[in-house]
Structures are given as structure tokens and as C-alpha cells.
Amino acid sequence: MSLSPILSKVRVVVSCGILSVKISRNNFYTHKMSEKPAEHANTNGFECKTPFLIGVAGGTASGKSTVCQRIMEKLGQQHKEQTERRVVCISQDSFYRTLKPSERLRAERGQFNFDHPDAFDDKKLLSTLKDILAGKKVEVPEYDYISNSISHRSHTIYPADVVLIEGILVFYFPEVRELFHMKLFVDTDSDTRLARRVPRDIMERGRDLEQVLNQYMNFVKPAFEEFCLPTKKFADVIIPRGADNFVAIDLIVHHIWDIMYKKRPEINGCNGHLEVDDANGRRMSGSSEDTLSR
Numbered sequence: 226m227s228l229s230p231i232l233s234k235v236r237v238v239v240s241c242g243i244l245s246v247k248i249s250r251n252n253f254y255t256h257k258m259s260e261k262p263a264e265h266a267n268t269n270g271f272e273c274k275t276p277f278l279i280g281v282a283g284g285t286a287s288g289k290s291t292v293c294q295r296i297m298e299k300l301g302q303q304h305k306e307q308t309e310r311r312v313v314c315i316s317q318d319s320f321y322r323t324l325k326p327s328e329r330l331r332a333e334r335g336q337f338n339f340d341h342p343d344a345f346d347d348k349k350l351l352s353t354l355k356d357i358l359a360g361k362k363v364e365v366p367e368y369d370y371i372s373n374s375i376s377h378r379s380h381t382i383y384p385a386d387v388v389l390i391e392g393i394l395v396f397y398f399p400e401v402r403e404l405f406h407m408k409l410f411v412d413t414d415s416d417t418r419l420a421r422r423v424p425r426d427i428m429e430r431g432r433d434l435e436q437v438l439n440q441y442m443n444f445v446k447p448a449f450e451e452f453c454l455p456t457k458k459f460a461d462v463i464i465p466r467g468a469d470n471f472v473a474i475d476l477i478v479h480h481i482w483d484i485m486y487k488k489r490p491e492i493n494g495c496n497g498h499l500e501v502d503d504a505n506g507r508r509m510s511g512s513s514e515d516t517l518s519r
């Protein structure tokens with residue numbers, strides 16, 4: 226199956242930098258791409274041999290990680306070894322700062338605000354992303370929600386073609402925000418998010434119901450409204466309903482494909498023949514003469 230029809234559609238939408246255009250009945254909107262120097266206008270500042278950095282923001286349990294997972298799956302990355310991956314995903318939660326002893330005690334009682342920008346080590350996040358953009362290998366720690374601290378386990382992030390970074394406040398810090406070549410905001414209604422967060426926090430994050438609801442009412446909800454929601458305006462693409470929005474994810478994947486492998490076959494010395502799945506799960510492969518065979 227040829228990618229040409231859908232790629233040409235995506236290209237019109239993105240390269241024109243159209244402001245708030247409703248593409249389909251599935252409520253998928255595009256917004257004006259970031260203001261960047263004219264020579265990089267088509268690719269949001271993306272330069273040859275630099276990883277294409279995508280920020281994925283949205284409220285808690287909106288489906289940010291699931292959307293990233295879908296993007297990776299559709300780009301055929303899920304079965305690859307870490308060292309072979311051309312698309313990798315990092316969580317902003319890995320950049321929570323170390324708590325002081327008094328804060329640690331409050332965190333154990335669900336009385337610490339993990340949704341406030343001050344809870345993050347934004348300098349470390351910035352320097353890590355700069356290293357990634359410089360093509361360096363970086364170590365990213367796993368976050369442990371039970372001990373409310375960075376765990377001793379970490380992941381090595383090898384130089385990749387596409388790096389996704391997801392988190393509630395990835396668009397909050399201006400210097401971090403400016404690094405992204407593409408910004409996605411996962412827009413899932415707050416009832417759905419709370420309904421997902423409660424079982425997740427109880428089953429996966431060692432919390433009890435009372436603690437989850439208190440934390441949500443006292444910190445999560447107010448901070449979402451004050452710090453996260455206002456960053457939606459910075460997004461290039463807003464994804465209503467998160468991972469359920471197959472059309473939006475499909476268009477995003479094809480746009481990434483277009484930038485990474487069709488327009489720039491020389492990227493990172495990549496001569497790969499890329500295959501992606503369409504919204505119906507049909508496998509499509511890039512047959513453009515731009516794409517070199519492996």
C-alpha cells in the first residue's frame with residue numbers, strides 16, 4: 226500500500242503551519258508550528274543528524290505513556306533491542322528532584338505536591354535533553370513511586386532518530402519547551418483521568434484510596450489547572466481522547482515518518498526501509514525512492 230495519499234495530506238497541513246484546522250470529524254486539530262528560524266521552518270527546527278525531539282504533555286493518566294507506546298509500535302520499534310531502537314521514550318518523572326527529609330515524610334502521607342513545577346529538577350532535564358540533541362548516550366534513572374525517589378535502576382538511552390519525552394509539565398519550563406521539534410498535548414477529560422488514576426495508583430504505586438483522592442483534590446487537580454492546562458496552547462497537535470484517537474496517532478506517525486525517513490533518508494546514516502501500520506492495522510512500507518533499502 227502506498228503512503229503517498231496520506232503523506233501528501235499531512236504535508237499540506239504541517240508545512241503550511243495552519244492554525245487550528247479541523248482535519249476530520251474525529252476532532253484532530255493542528256496548531257501553528259513553533260516559531261523557528263526560517264531555514265528550519267518545515268521541520269520545526271530539526272537539523273540533520275539531530276534526534277527529532279517530541280514533547281508529549283497532558284494531565285495525569287491522560288494516556289501520555291500509552292500514546293508514546295502506540296507511536297513506537299507503529300514505527301515498528303517495540304520488538305527491538307534497546308541498542309537497536311531508532312525511537313525511544315523517556316518520562317519526565319525520571320527528573321523528579323531528591324526530597325529533603327521533611328518533604329519525604331510529607332510525601333509518605335500524600336501531603337507533598339508532586340504536581341508543582343518545583344518538584345522537578347528542570348536543570349537536569351534540560352541538560353539531559355541537550356546531551357540527547359548533541360547525539361550523546363545518556364543514563365536516565367527509573368522513578369520509584371513507592372519510595373517517592375529516583376531508584377538505583379537506570380536506562381541507557383542510545384542515540385536515536387526520534388526521542389519522545391512525556392510528562393505533565395514538559396511544556397512548562399521555557400528552555401525545555403524550546404528544544405522540542407514537535408509538541409503534542411494529550412487531552413483526556415478529567416473524569417476519565419481520575420477514573421484511571423485511582424486504580425493505577427492503588428495497584429501500581431502502592432497507595433490507598435483515601436490517599437489517592439486526597440492527593441488528587443489537594444494537589445493534582447489544582448496544579449493541573451494552574452500549571453499543566455495553560456501549556457496546552459504551546460502544543461502543535463492536541464490529541465483528544467489520547468490513545469483511543471487512532472486517526473490522530475496515525476497522522477502523527479506519518480508526519481514523523483515523512484520527516485525522518487522520506488525527506489531525510491541520510492538521517493543518522495540510516496538506510497532503513499521503514500514499515501508503519503495504518504489505523505486499520507494494515508502494514509504499509511515506504512517505497513519512496515528517497516528511502517534507501519537496508
Ligand SMILES: Nc1ncnc2c1ncn2[C@@H]1O[C@H](COP(=O)(O)OP(=O)(O)O)[C@@H](O)[C@H]1O
Nearest residue numbers: 284285286287288289290291292421425468469
Ligand atoms: N485509551 C485508553 N483506554 C483505557 N485505558 C487507558 C487508555 N489509555 C491509558 N489507559 C490506562 O490509564 C492509565 C494511565 O495511562 P498512561 O498512558 O500511563 O497515562 P499517563 O502517562 O498520561 O499518566 C494506565 O493504567 C493505562 O493502561
Ligand SMILES: Nc1ccn([C@@H]2O[C@H](COP(=O)(O)O)[C@@H](O)[C@H]2O)c(=O)n1
Nearest residue numbers: 284285286339340370373374392393445
Ligand atoms: N512520588 C510521586 C511522584 C509523582 N506522583 C504523581 O504522578 C503524576 C505524574 O505521572 P503521570 O504518569 O500520571 O503523568 C503526578 O500527577 C503526580 O501527582 C506521585 O503521586 N508520587
